[in-house]
Amino acid sequence: MSTRKLRVTIWNEYVHEREIPAIREIYPEGIHGCLRRFLSQDESISVTCVTLDMPHQGITRELLNNTDVLIWWSHARQDDITDETVQLVKDAVHSGMGLIALHSAHYSRIMQALLGTTMTLHWRHGDREKLWCVCPAHPIAQGIPACVDIPEEEMYGEVFDIPRPDDVIFIGWFAGGEVFRSGVTFTRGMGKIFYFQPGHEEAPVYEQPEIQKIITNAVHWAAPACRQDAPPQNIAD
Numbered sequence: 036m037s038t039r040k041l042r043v044t045i046w047n048e049y050v051h052e053r054e055i056p057a058i059r060e061i062y063p064e065g066i067h068g069c070l071r072r073f074l075s076q077d078e079s080i081s082v083t084c085v086t087l088d089m090p091h092q093g094i095t096r097e098l099l100n101n102t103d104v105l106i107w108w109s110h111a112r113q114d115d116i117t118d119e120t121v122q123l124v125k126d127a128v129h130s131g132m133g134l135i136a137l138h139s140a141h142y143s144r145i146m147q148a149l150l151g152t153t154m155t156l157h158w159r160h161g162d163r164e165k166l167w168c169v170c171p172a173h174p175i176a177q178g179i180p181a182c183v184d185i186p187e188e189e190m191y192g193e194v195f196d197i198p199r200p201d202d203v204i205f206i207g208w209f210a211g212g213e214v215f216r217s218g219v220t221f222t223r224g225m226g227k228i229f230y231f232q233p234g235h236e237e238a239p240v241y242e243q244p245e246i247q248k249i250i251t252n253a254v255h256w257a258a259p260a261c262r263q264d265a266p267p268q269n270i271a272d
Contacts, residue, residue: 040081044102045070046093048109048268049086051236061239066108072232073247080254085194094120103258104133106250107140110236116144125149129224135250138189138234141197142231146230148200149223156215157192163210164188164241166217166233166245170204173220174256175229175249189235191215197230207232218249227257 044246047067051058062069067084069201069239074080085093087109099105105124109116109121121144128149136146141154168176192213198221205218217232231249233240 040079042103043080043254044083045106047086048112050111058236069241071108077251092120094123096123099127102132104254106135108137109143110139113143123146128226131225131259134228136230137255152198153196156195159190162190165208167206169206171204173202173204175204175252177252178248184231187238191232229257
């Protein structure tokens with residue numbers, strides 16, 4: 036008897052990799068291509084990639100109805116995401132779809148709509164990060180060392196305007212002295228949400244084995260045990 040694979044959809048803005056040669060050199064297939072490559076090594080996961088420049092911004096109700104976990108990476112064009120796209124994703128999370136928001140996707144309209152805060156933080160370009168695991172019993176932290184060294188990263192610092200998380204799994208410490216809640220979880224409706232800070236586009240952070248393991252763990256954690264149909268909305272797919 037075969038077991039259905041976890042259906043993961045990676046949504047990537049896919050702007051920096053096409054417009055900036057130095058970033059394209061790091062991620063020649065796009066950030067989504069890197070994420071797809073390592074997630075596809077898990078035989079229990081199937082991966083679909085969509086990007087902002089696709090019809091309907093890559094997001095339709097049919098796609099989300101066939102997605103167990105949505106991974107979202109965005110930065111340069113956060114404000115271009117339409118109300119329709121936001122509502123479709125919000126409804127899907129409430130009905131049980133998992134959501135993993137990576138790096139600058141903290142400030143996406145998706146996360147603002149789901150969590151209800153500004154999602155603002157302090158930041159500085161370029162730093163070194165030590166990612167400390169402070170909740171080693173959590174499923175997302177399984178197989179992760181107590182500290183992961185990230186040689187090049189963008190500094191994100193407190194105060195981070197988020198509601199109280201269900202769990203704080205990772206705390207980042209930066210060479211400049213700042214700290215940040217770098218890996219946190221939330222529940223909205225029936226859906227699980229994981230925000231994970233590492234992943235600045237100018238450094239090959241997603242090539243680090245520990246970072247790949249965290250994201251893979253998060254996919255399995257966020258996958259719904261059951262899924263309700265999303266409520267109908269007056270939105271054209």
